[in-house]
Amino acid sequence: KAGVTQTPRYLIKTRGQQVTLSCSPISGHRSVSWYQQTPGQGLQFLFEYFSETQRNKGNFPGRFSGRQFSNSRSEMNVSTLELGDSALYLCASSPLTGQLSGANVLTFGAGSRLTVL
Amino acid sequence: AQSVTQLGSHVSVSEGALVLLRCNYSSSVPPYLFWYVQYPNQGLQLLLKYTTGATLVKGINGFEAEFKKSETSFHLTKPSAHMSDAAEYFCAVSDQGAAGNKLTFGGGTRVLVKP
Numbered sequence: 001k002a003g004v005t006q007t008p009r010y011l012i013k014t015r016g017q018q019v020t021l022s023c024s025p026i027s028g029h030r031s032v033s034w035y036q037q038t039p040g041q042g043l044q045f046l047f048e049y050f051s052e053t054q055r056n057k058g059n060f061p062g063r064f065s066g067r068q069f070s071n072s073r074s075e076m077n078v079s080t081l082e083l084g085d086s087a088l089y090l091c092a093s094s095p096l097t098g099q100l101s102g103a104n105v106l107t108f109g110a111g112s113r114l115t116v117l
Numbered sequence: 118a119q120s121v122t123q124l125g126s127h128v129s130v131s132e133g134a135l136v137l138l139r140c141n142y143s144s145s146v147p148p149y150l151f152w153y154v155q156y157p158n159q160g161l162q163l164l165l166k167y168t169t170g171a172t173l174v175k176g177i178n179g180f181e182a183e184f185k186k187s188e189t190s191f192h193l194t195k196p197s198a199h200m201s202d203a204a205e206y207f208c209a210v211s212d213q214g215a216a217g218n219k220l221t222f223g224g225g226t227r228v229l230v231k232p
Binding site for chain 1: 149151153158159160161162163166168207209211216217218219220221222223224225
């Protein structure tokens, strides 16, 4: 069974540009979450999508957005890039959403490392 | 709001020695608890999780963790460190009954294993 696939793995952008990152979840998984990982702030939740609907959103500016397609693949977009957006962006998928009937385990991809110059 | 504290951002252990990584959480109700490991240039891999029931949880690669409600702790241990255990370890929590899958992570503990 293929894992969570993130593309591209590495990319370099300049300030003011925009970037789109892609995530293909494990087959059958309908929930996709995104996290930003930086040395200073650690792992921070960006947002979660389930069945093409945003379920949760973290405390990030509106420059950060995402979407999910009918095949559960997800993209996140960052507009008007700033130096501080340099980070590893991790995508995670899960079959379900919510912790109402037990803990849902998130399976993470290898990440997309974004460098903003 | 939930918070997770991992005591010690770096831990150095000798090969064969005990590995002990500390995690304390702040939550009004016992949350679900997880430990993840991250190897260089990779994503996060689940080591173990606690939901309900037995408070001592066994995971992969010989790791285990004990949930102590009275201490709001979920420390991770491994009796004998191996060189392959060198990685960064993250403790995470999620709310029982939450509507989504949001995880709140601790700051991480980087483990160095000395030969």
